[in-house]
Amino acid sequence: MASLDKEYLNYPHRSYGxxxxxxxxxxxxxxxxxxxxxxxxxxxWVNVGLQFFPLNQKGIPFKVPGGMTKPYPDLRHxxxxxxxxxxxxYRFLKAFDRSNIKPTFAMNTxxxxxxxxxxxxxxxxKDELMCHGYNMDALHYGGQDIEExxxxxxxxxxxxxxxxxxEVKGWISPAKNESAHTPDILAANGIEYFxxxxxxxxxxxxxxxxxSLTAMPMSTELEDHFIILNNLHSAEDWSDQVEDAFxxxxxxxxxxxxxxxxxxxxxxxxxQPHRIQYLERVLKxxxxxxxxxSASAGTICSRWNKQQENK
Amino acid sequence: MKEDPGYYDYWPYENRPKITWPNxxxxxxxxxxxxxxxxxxxxxxxxxxxxxxPSPALPGYTSRDWGNRVGHTRQMELLDKYGIxxxxxxxxxxxxxxxxxxxxxKERNWEFFSHGIYNTRYTYGMTEDQERAMIKxxxxxxxxxxxxKCAGYLAPAxxxxxxxxxxxxxxxxxxxxxxxxFYSCDLFHDDQPTPIHLRNGKRFASIPYSLxxxxxxxxxxxxxxxxxxGKELKDNFDRLYKEGANSGTIMCxxxxxxxxxxxxxxxxxxxxxxxITGHSDVWVTTGKEIAQYFLDNYYDIALSDIxxxxxQYGKLG
Numbered sequence: 001m002a003s004l005d006k007e008y009l010n011y012p013h014r015s016y017g018x019x020x021x022x023x024x025x026x027x028x029x030x031x032x033x034x035x036x037x038x039x040x041x042x043x044x045w046v047n048v049g050l051q052f053f054p055l056n057q058k059g060i061p062f063k064v065p066g067g068m069t070k071p072y073p074d075l076r077h078x079x080x081x082x083x084x085x086x087x088x089x090y091r092f093l094k095a096f097d098r099s100n101i102k103p104t105f106a107m108n109t110x111x112x113x114x115x116x117x118x119x120x121x122x123x124x125x126k127d128e129l130m131c132h133g134y135n136m137d138a139l140h141y142g143g144q145d146i147e148e149x150x151x152x153x154x155x156x157x158x159x160x161x162x163x164x165x166x167e168v169k170g171w172i173s174p175a176k177n178e179s180a181h182t183p184d185i186l187a188a189n190g191i192e193y194f195x196x197x198x199x200x201x202x203x204x205x206x207x208x209x210x211x212s213l214t215a216m217p218m219s220t221e222l223e224d225h226f227i228i229l230n231n232l233h234s235a236e237d238w239s240d241q242v243e244d245a246f247x248x249x250x251x252x253x254x255x256x257x258x259x260x261x262x263x264x265x266x267x268x269x270x271x272q273p274h275r276i277q278y279l280e281r282v283l284k285x286x287x288x289x290x291x292x293x294s295a296s297a298g299t300i301c302s303r304w305n306k307q308q309e310n311k
Numbered sequence: 312m313k314e315d316p317g318y319y320d321y322w323p324y325e326n327r328p329k330i331t332w333p334n335x336x337x338x339x340x341x342x343x344x345x346x347x348x349x350x351x352x353x354x355x356x357x358x359x360x361x362x363x364x365p366s367p368a369l370p371g372y373t374s375r376d377w378g379n380r381v382g383h384t385r386q387m388e389l390l391d392k393y394g395i396x397x398x399x400x401x402x403x404x405x406x407x408x409x410x411x412x413x414x415x416x417k418e419r420n421w422e423f424f425s426h427g428i429y430n431t432r433y434t435y436g437m438t439e440d441q442e443r444a445m446i447k448x449x450x451x452x453x454x455x456x457x458x459x460k461c462a463g464y465l466a467p468a469x470x471x472x473x474x475x476x477x478x479x480x481x482x483x484x485x486x487x488x489x490x491x492x493f494y495s496c497d498l499f500h501d502d503q504p505t506p507i508h509l510r511n512g513k514r515f516a517s518i519p520y521s522l523x524x525x526x527x528x529x530x531x532x533x534x535x536x537x538x539x540x541g542k543e544l545k546d547n548f549d550r551l552y553k554e555g556a557n558s559g560t561i562m563c564x565x566x567x568x569x570x571x572x573x574x575x576x577x578x579x580x581x582x583x584x585x586x587i588t589g590h591s592d593v594w595v596t597t598g599k600e601i602a603q604y605f606l607d608n609y610y611d612i613a614l615s616d617i618x619x620x621x622x623q624y625g626k627l628g
Contacts, residue, residue, distance in 0.1 A: 004436040008354055009445060011428060014404045018376075020351050027411060029384035061365055142365035180367055196369055199376035201574070220370065221573050231534040241537060245575035252385075252574075261574075 022183070023197075023206050023215070033257025034202065034307050040293035041253035042246065043300045044286050045262040046103045047195075047218060048092060049172075049225075050118070052111040052135045053081045061143070064136045064175050066225060066266075081268045085115060088271015093121070095280045099287030104297040106132040106172045106195075109159040119163055128296035130170030130195075131160045137174070144179045153185045170297050172196060172218065184209040193301045201249075202260060203304045214301050218262050224269040235275035239282045250291060260300060261286070318476060318498060318507050319517065320617050328612045330503065330559035332604070336594035337555030338548070339601045340587055342395050343496070343520055343565040344386055345465075346412060347402040347430040349375040358435035359470065375430075378569030379405075383412055385572040389581055391419070393588045398598040400426040400465045400496070400565070403449040406456040413456055422597040423457050424496075425449040425479070427467025434470040442472055447482045450491060460487040462599040465496040465520065480513045489514070494602035496520035502551060502560050504605040506614050514610055516602045519561045523547070526570040526580075541579030548587045555592070561601060562587070 013019035036043050055078045057068040066081065068074040096103050105122055107129055112119045122129060133140070134156045140149055161168050169192040173182060176196040186194055187210035195218035197206065206215040220226055222245060227238045246261055253259040263282070270279045286292050295303075332339050351372050353361040362368030390397055399416060401423050406413050416423070427434075428449055434442055450461045464479040472478075476495050483492015495507065498517045507515045522528055524547055529540045544564060551560040564583075571580050588595055605613075 003438060004356070004441065005354075006441075008356070008432065008437070009441055009448075011404060013350070014407050014428075016410070017408060018351075019348075019408070025409065026380065027384060028381045030411070142367055176369055177364060178367060178369055197373050198369075199373035199380060201377075201381045219573075220374070222575055231530075231536075233534075233536050237536045241575035244537065244578050245573070248574040248577055 021207065023204055026204075028201055031202070034304055036258045036293045036303065038293070041250055041258060041291040042289075042293065043258060043260045043303075044101070044292050044294040045216075045218075045260055045297050045300055046096070046101050046283075046294070047262060047264045047297060048089070048103050048105050049132060049264065049266045050085060050089070050105055050107040050111055051081065051132065051266065051268070052085075052108045052114065053078060054135055054137050057137045059137070060139065061141045062139070064139060066229070067136055084266060084268025084271050085111065085118060088267030088276075089118065091271050091276045092265075092267050092279070093125075095276065095283055098280070099283040100294065101283050101287055102127070102294045102296055104128045104130060104170070106130045106170075107160065108132045108135045108174070109156040109163075110135040112160055112163045116163075123164060128170070128298050129160065129164050129166050129168060130172060130297060131156050131168050131191075132172050133174040134159075135174070139175060140173045140178050140182045142179050146179075146181055149179055149181060150185055153182075153189050157189050157191070169193065170195070170216070170301070176218075176220070183213055187211055187213050193297065195297075203301060205308070214305060216262075216297055216301055217260055218264050220264075222262070223264045225264075225266055228269055228275075235270065235278040238270075239278040242282050243285060246286065253291075313473065316473070319500065319505050320621060322501075322505065322613075322617050322620070324502070327503070327558055328609070328616050329557065330605075330609055332559045332594040334594065335592065337559060337592040338552045338590075339559060339561045339594045339596055340548075341398050341561070341563050341596055341598050341601060342390060342584075343400050343563055343598060344390075344397045345400040345426060345565065345567045346379070346383065346405055346416075347375060347400075347426065347567070348379075348405045348408055349402075350429050350431040353429065353431035356433045356435055359433050359468075361431040374569050378567060378572065379409055379412060382568030382572030385577055386566060386568050387415060387419070389577065389584065393584045395584065395588065395595055396421050396597055398422040398424060398463070400424060401453065402426055402428065402430050402467070403452040404428050406452050410456070417457050422463075422599050423453050423459050423461065424463035424465065424598060425453060425461050426465045428452075430468050433468055434466055434472050434475060437472060439472075439474055439478070442474060443478050443482060446478050447486070450482055450486055454486070460491040462491060462602060463494045463496060463518070464492070469497065471497060476507060476515070477510050480509050480515050481511055484511070484513060493606060494518045494598060496565075496598065502554075503558065504561065504601065504609070504613075506610055506617070514606050516605050516610065518563075518598050518602050518605075520563045520565055520598070521547070522565075524563065525565040526576075527567050530570050530576070537576040537579040540576070541583045544580075544583035545586050548583070548590075552590060552593070563598075
C-alpha cells in the first residue's frame with residue numbers, strides 16, 4: 001500500500017471560521033432578520049435557465065450535466081435541449097403570466113446571439129436577464145488559463161449587455177462550476193451578484209479582489225433538472241417537494257424572518273407537455289398566496305443589500 | 312489482506328438470549344447527526360479522490376457548508392421538539408471551525424463521538440502510527456471542547472484500515488481507560504448490538520448504525536423522494552418494534568444536516584420522528600447509552616450464547 005506523506009496529518013486551516021477567505025462563517029438562524037416589501041414572508045425567485053448545448057461539445061474539463069452523452073452527432077440530446085427554447089419556453093411564459101409571476105432569465109450569451117426573437121420577447125416583457133456564461137460547454141474550471149477565462153467572461157458579458165440593452169448584474173456559471181479566479185473576474189466585469197455557491201438559504205457577502213459580490217442562494221436540490229433528471233423523480237414529485245419546501249419556509253419565516261424560495265427551472269425539462277401542469281400547479285399556489293412576493297433576482301438582491309447597510 | 316475481518320462470530324438472529332431495554336422498552340432509538348467539515352482544498356489521497364471536479368469543487372463543498380450554516384439549527388430544533396438527544400458523528404476539526412455548533416449541542420447534553428478530523432481525510436494509506444495519531448487527536452479534541460470521553464467511532468467517510476477498530480479501542484483505553492473507546496458504528500451486520508473481538512481483548516460492542524436509513528444513502532445513492540424516505544423510516548421502525556417484543560432491537564437514523572434539513576425534506580423526517588417517539592415502548596437514547604447498557608447487562612450473556620452455538624454447530628467451511 002502506498003504510504004501517505006506526513007503532511008496528510010497536518011491541518012493548516014484548522015481554526016475558527018472557514019478554510020478559505022472568501023466569506024465569513026455564520027449561521028442563518030443567528031443573523032439579523034430581513035424584511036420583504038409589505039411584510040411578505042417569502043421572496044419567490046423563479047429562475048429560468050435558457051441554455052445552448054453545442055452539438056460539437058468539447059467537454060473540457062468534463063461533460064456538462066445535461067449535455068451531449070452519445071458519439072457525435074448526438075442529435076437526440078441536442079434537439080431535446082433545443083426543444084426548450086422553441087416550445088417549452090412559450091409554455092413557461094404563459095404560465096408565469098397566468099399566475100402573476102415575475103421571472104428572471106439566466107441566458108447563455110451564445111443563445112442570445114442565435115435567437116434574437118427570444119431576446120426581443122424577454123426585453124418587451126421587461127424581465128431581468130442574468131448571464132449564464134457563453135454556452136453550456138464553455139465551462140469555468142480549476143486550472144483554466146486565467147487569460148482564457150478573462151476573455152470568456154468579457155465575451156459573455158459584453159455580448160449579452162449589447163444584445164439585451166440591460167446592465168446584466170447577475171451571473172450563474174454553466175454547471176455552477178468555477179475556477180479559483182471566477183468571482184474575482186466577475187466582480188472586475190461589473191457583476192454584482194452570482195449564484196454558484198449554494199451554501200445558504202439567504203444572500204451573503206462574498207469577498208473578491210475587486211470588492212464584494214452578493215452570493216444569491218440558488219438551491220440546486222430543488223431544481224427541476226436535479227430532481228427529475230438526476231434523481232429520476234416525476235414532475236409531480238417535483239411539485240410535491242416544492243410545496244413541502246414552501247410550507248416549511250413559510251413557517252420558518254414566521255418564527256425568524258424573510259426567506260427566499262428559489263425555483264431554478266428549465267424549459268427543456270418542465271416545458272414538456274406532460275410536465276407543464278405541475279409547474280402550473282406550483283405557480284398557482286405561490287402566485288395566489290398572500291405571503292409571497294414574486295420578484296426578480298436583482299430586485300431581491302438589492303432589497304437584501306439595502307438592509308445590510310442599515311445595520 | 313484478509314478474507315474476513317474477524318471482528319465478530321456468526322450469530323443467528325433467531326433464538327438469541329432476550330434483550331430488554333430500560334423500562335421494558337422493545338426498541339432503542341437513536342439519531343446520529345453527522346456534523347462534518349469537508350475541506351475546499353484537501354490534500355490528495357492516492358486511494359480516493361475527495362472531489363469529482365478540479366478544485367474548487369463547488370457542488371460538494373457548498374452543499375456540506377450549507378448543512379452547517381442553515382441545516383444544523385433546523386435539525387437541532389426538530390430533535391428538541393421530540394425530546395431526542397443527538398449522538399453526533401463529528402468531524403472533530405469542526406470544534407475549531409464552528410464552535411457555536413459544538414456549544415449548542417453541548418448545552419443539550421448531546422453525545423459527541425469521533426468521525427475523524429475532516430471528512431476529506433481518509434484512512435486509506437495511513438500507517439498504523441498515523442491512524443493512531445489521527446484517532447488520538449480526534450478523541451483529545453472532543454475532550455478539550457466538550458469534556459466528553461469519546462465512546463464511539465465512525466471512521467471518516469467510512470474509510471477503514473484492518474486496524475481501525477483496534478486502534479480506536481486502544482487509544483480510548485490509553486486516554487481514559489474503560490470510559491472511552493468502547494463502541495463502533497462501522498459494521499452493518501446486525502440489528503442488535505454484538506460483541507467485537509479486538510486484539511487487546513477489551514469489552515467492545517458494535518452498535519447498529521443503519522446505512523439503509525442513512526439520509527445520504529437514501530437521497531444521494533437511492534435518490535428517493537422525501538416522502539418515500541419518511542415512509543421507509545416508519546416501515547423500518549414498525550418491523551423492528553414488532554420484533555423487539557422477542558428481543559430488544561435498535562433503530563438508528565444517521566443524518567446529515569445538508570440532506571435531511573433541506574426545506575423540501577424536513578417535513579417527511581419530522582413525521583417519522585413524531586411517529587416513532589409516539590410509541591410507548593421506545594427507549595429514546597444515544598449510541599453511548601445503548602453500548603454501555605449492552606456491555607453492562609448483555610455482553611457476557613451474548614458471548615456465552617455465541618460460544619455455546621459455536622461448540623454445538625462448529626464453524627462451516
